Amino acid sequence: MSNYDQALRVLEQARRPGDLRIHPNDAVEALAQAGLLMPEPPEPDALDRKGWPHWKLHGYGPHKDTIHVEYLAGGVYINSPACYMSAHPKDAAALARVIHAAAYYPKGWTQA
Known part of the structure; x- marks a missing residue:
């Protein structure tokens, strides 16, 4: 369904x-x-000198890495010890939906 x-x-x-x-x-x-509304997005952990927001995900993956996600000058940048990636906000949103779907695939995303 x-x-x-x-x-x-x-x-x-x-x-x-x-x-x-x-x-x-x-x-x-x-x-x-019914779990059909997305949860509120997290507030940024900090703003850089120019006021651009960034978030940190601590304890990510098997090595307990910290991933930095930043919004800078119209782009979304993802930086971790395993990879570095930048994307247009529309593409980053699509990636986020795919990651979210994959994370909850066995139960369905409404179980988040």
């Missing part, structure tokens, strides 16, 4: 008997409880 189909099913079940439409607050609550 696609996320779209699952969302429709959740919203239909959350609609109050006799109502033609679901109240927006009820819709958001139902989608959140």
Whole structure:
């Protein structure tokens, strides 16, 4: 079942008997409880001298590496001891979705 189909099913079940439409607050609550809303993105760990945000992921991988993710001048840069990569924000978002899907594949991403 696609996320779209699952969302429709959740919203239909959350609609109050006799109502033609679901109240927006009820819709958001139902989608959140079903795990169909993305969690809030983490706040940056720090800003550099020019105000660009960066995040650190500690304890990543078997060697407990630290990965640095930065947004600099319109690009997203990922730096770890294992690799270095930069991407346009749209491409970085696509990569993030793929990584997220792979991380939760056995259970489905709604189990995050």
